[in-house]
Amino acid sequence: MALARLERAPSGSGPFGSPVPARCRDRPCAVGVDEAGRxxxxxxxxxAICYCPLEELEALEALGVADSKALSEAERERRFALLEGAGDVVGWALHVLPPQHISACMQRRAKYNLNELSHDTAMGLVQFALDSGVQVAELLVDTVGPAEPYAAKLRLRFPGLGVTVCPRADSSFPVVSAASICAKVARDHALKHWVFEEDLGTIDRDYGSGYPNDPKTKEWLRRSLEPVFGFPRLVRFSWATARELLRGGGVPVTWADEDPEGDPTAPPSLLSYFARSPPQGPPRRPPHRFFQERRLRPLDEL
Incomplete structure (x- = not known):
């Protein structure tokens, strides 16, 4: 049932997860946080987050949870099913961030890098657990970036909670290992069942691991590049691998308002139409027909 829910979850969906066990509503709980597909x-x-009462951490460990990277796909799915079977004491939640959203965040004019996006998403999931009634007492988090500043950010956002942030938390704390499994299984299903909005029967799924150093992934990117429209939405267009392929195989774009430096015959920049008139010198040429038809005037003439 849980795996079917993962397949139906839309990419980019906000937090969703299992029902909150009754015991997690009235007993102090540990919450593990981890990600897959960075x-x-x-x-x-x-x-992903996984949570259970503090008194049940040994029972969680007995399920055989481990760092998802150390398990085969079949073993991850088997252990995820065990977590679902322990739904009277264990809960989980996910937030799926689509490739286009990741790239758009990283290319904002105001700096917003992958670490900040990761931190905000993790904190959003913890808040989701609190809002759902989970009695969160301890946070155990696999670090993204330097551990201490991340821990300080979490303590500021969630005062009163015990916070532990450290590298390799997914191999040190069973509740983080469980979160790692949830995240990896969800990502595997997202890739396997990805719906290509651009698909006209020509897009194949033989794209390998999806990592930039995978030759199969690189070859799939070359095959899938459309010179005018770029890549399918599965691709993180801000990644260097994708950018280089676009530069080499995409159609160059020249923007109409570009002003080539050193070319006295080049048309004025679009921004020049909104500039104030110089106090002296020859009058500026009449505005373009686009502005005249719409009766647009520079602000200093109003």
């Missing part, structure tokens, strides 16, 4: 050029990044 580095690939293809597919979403998935953040």
């Amino acid at each position: 580095g690939p050029v293809l597919g979403p990044m998935v953040y």
